[in-house]
Amino acid sequence: MSDHAIALRGATKQFPHRAGGTFTAIRDVDIEVASGEFVTVVGPTGCGKSTTLSLVSGLEPATHGTVTVNGRPVQGIPDGVGYMFQTDATLPWKNVLDNVALGLRYRGIGKAEANAKARDWIERVGLAGFEDRYPHQLSGGMRKRVAMAQTLITEPNVLLMDEPFGALDVQTRELMQDELLRLWSGTGAAVVFVTHDLTEAIALADRVVVMTAGPATVKDVVTVDLPRPRKVEEIRLTPEFTELYRRVWDSLREEVEITRARGAGNVA
Amino acid sequence: MSHEIPVPVGVGLETEVAPTAITSKRRARSTARGPWAVYGVRTLLVAVWLGAWELSARTFMDPFLISMPSQIWQRLVTWFTDGTSQGSIWENIWVTLEEAAGGFVLGVLGGVVLGVVLGRARFAADVLAPFIKAANAIPRIVLASLFVIWFGLGMESKIATAFVLVFFAVFFNAFQGAREVDKTLIDNARILGAGRWSLMRTIVLPSATSWILASMHVAFGFALIGAVVGEVIGASRGMGLLIQQSQGNFDSAGVYAGMVVITAVALIAETLITRLEKRLTAWRPQATSTHASGV
Numbered sequence: 001m002s003d004h005a006i007a008l009r010g011a012t013k014q015f016p017h018r019a020g021g022t023f024t025a026i027r028d029v030d031i032e033v034a035s036g037e038f039v040t041v042v043g044p045t046g047c048g049k050s051t052t053l054s055l056v057s058g059l060e061p062a063t064h065g066t067v068t069v070n071g072r073p074v075q076g077i078p079d080g081v082g083y084m085f086q087t088d089a090t091l092p093w094k095n096v097l098d099n100v101a102l103g104l105r106y107r108g109i110g111k112a113e114a115n116a117k118a119r120d121w122i123e124r125v126g127l128a129g130f131e132d133r134y135p136h137q138l139s140g141g142m143r144k145r146v147a148m149a150q151t152l153i154t155e156p157n158v159l160l161m162d163e164p165f166g167a168l169d170v171q172t173r174e175l176m177q178d179e180l181l182r183l184w185s186g187t188g189a190a191v192v193f194v195t196h197d198l199t200e201a202i203a204l205a206d207r208v209v210v211m212t213a214g215p216a217t218v219k220d221v222v223t224v225d226l227p228r229p230r231k232v233e234e235i236r237l238t239p240e241f242t243e244l245y246r247r248v249w250d251s252l253r254e255e256v257e258i259t260r261a262r263g264a265g266n267v268a
Numbered sequence: 269m270s271h272e273i274p275v276p277v278g279v280g281l282e283t284e285v286a287p288t289a290i291t292s293k294r295r296a297r298s299t300a301r302g303p304w305a306v307y308g309v310r311t312l313l314v315a316v317w318l319g320a321w322e323l324s325a326r327t328f329m330d331p332f333l334i335s336m337p338s339q340i341w342q343r344l345v346t347w348f349t350d351g352t353s354q355g356s357i358w359e360n361i362w363v364t365l366e367e368a369a370g371g372f373v374l375g376v377l378g379g380v381v382l383g384v385v386l387g388r389a390r391f392a393a394d395v396l397a398p399f400i401k402a403a404n405a406i407p408r409i410v411l412a413s414l415f416v417i418w419f420g421l422g423m424e425s426k427i428a429t430a431f432v433l434v435f436f437a438v439f440f441n442a443f444q445g446a447r448e449v450d451k452t453l454i455d456n457a458r459i460l461g462a463g464r465w466s467l468m469r470t471i472v473l474p475s476a477t478s479w480i481l482a483s484m485h486v487a488f489g490f491a492l493i494g495a496v497v498g499e500v501i502g503a504s505r506g507m508g509l510l511i512q513q514s515q516g517n518f519d520s521a522g523v524y525a526g527m528v529v530i531t532a533v534a535l536i537a538e539t540l541i542t543r544l545e546k547r548l549t550a551w552r553p554q555a556t557s558t559h560a561s562g563v
Contacts, residue, residue: 150456
């Protein structure tokens with residue numbers, strides 16, 4: 001048994017191809033994440049970063065290799081996993097309070113208790129006073145805060161994030177990154193955060209995992225030993241950060257070029 | 269067959285085009301001239317139409333065939349004051365309404381349950397698809413004759429006719445709605461700990477609601493058609509019987525008067541359904557969208 005919160009060993013995922021045959025999304029991926037560790041995953045567009053997350057979350061089974069969460073092999077959705085999606089996953093027909101309380105209600109917790117806890121989390125993500133609003137009445141950043149509270153209220157010790165801030169404007173994104181670090185610090189949760197934004201990847205992470213062009217596997221792991229607590233907009237101006245950025249980019253550039261060359265035919 | 273029957277639903281032009289191709293053209297309908305101009309012109313149109321009808325029936329057309337507004341009005345007045353040949357008009361309306369409502373409720377329940385379940389069960393849907401298509405291709409209105417043989421002249425045969433018309437209208441929309449649920453919402457709910465039943469109740473059903481509600485507008489029209497056609501074929505009471513008796517007596521004014529009453533009932537029902545729709549979709553940003561229902 002391992003003491004890692006998350007461990008992928010030789011994880012491979014193949015999907016049946018529409019035209020027959022199989023399509024390999026990721027191959028032989030080895031990643032281990034300890035409790036309380038923040039790992040970001042970068043890689044060329046469409047290389048299979050998200051697939052890695054769906055293996056850990058149990059939404060998709062691995063074709064080969066093993067995936068364990070909290071020391072147990074993943075079969076179905078493991079306990080203690082939280083997942084923030086790239087696109088909006090708030091329920092448009094429920095108000096903020098009911099959206100945040102959703103996970104607790106699914107877990108069979110009574111309405112009064114779930115609502116009390118939801119109110120607490122709404123305050124923590126800075127949305128106090130917006131309990132009765134529906135998602136369409138909120139800005140993109142506020143909806144992300146709802147999603148964050150919705151995920152964190154279940155107190156996951158494994159937190160998976162798939163480019164959660166990708167659709168936000170730059171200022172809001174940096175604000176949300178700081179919020180995430182603030183809410184995460186001290187929870188002891190292991191985080192896997194997928195992004196294609198190198199600044200984001202380095203600013204948030206303890207380790208940056210660089211993936212190859214698809215079918216993706218781990219190419220490089222860069223340790224980020226910048227001190228915490230961090231302020232994203234300040235840390236990215238330091239020389240240490242620039243140095244790390246260069247290292248990660250050197251590693252990633254080759255893969256991006258391969259992807260570009262491949263996609264030149266069918267991608268604008 | 270059911271396609272060609274003019275469905276007495278809808279208040280605005282948008283819904284009167286139902287059931288084949290109702291889609292957009294919802295917004296940008298507010299005119300610069302203001303609402304009173306719209307009402308004024310509408311009233312004028314009706315007046316011109318009724319006037320032309322009355323005039324032609326009094327001059328060169330045969331009122332025995334096409335009747336005329338004054339005669340229809342007279343018939344309606346008689347029905348509502350002295351009653352009809354089949355007893356009180358209210359009683360007849362009530363019977364037809366009960367049959368339509370019965371078929372509507374059963375049809376909606378059946379259509380929603382089966383539609384949502386099959387929408388989420390891909391294998392079962394694949395297996396059953398050709399049978400459902402075949403059942404839908406049957407000219408269902410003809411089943412009314414069969415139902416009279418099976419269930420007799422009472423209410424049951426009309427409820428059955430209304431049911432088969434409503435069921436398919438609602439079923440296909442519920443099916444499509446359940447199929448098109450955002451996958452992220454499903455995944456998110458599963459991660460948050462939703463079981464199969466919670467997933468249906470909190471994600472799939474609300475997602476499909478706008479589809480289902482859209483089909484209900486058309487469906488109530490179908491329910492009325494089912495009830496009235498059932499009564500025309502064989503009944504002891506109801507609006508369809510009144511129409512059928514008028515036809516038997518070559519009383520075109522009576523047929524028209526029956527149509528007017530049924531149309532009024534349909535319009536009231538439509539208003540109620542729209543109100544229900546507004547309440548159930550209060551979370552939505554703007555006015556309702558209407559999905560086409562391929563019946």
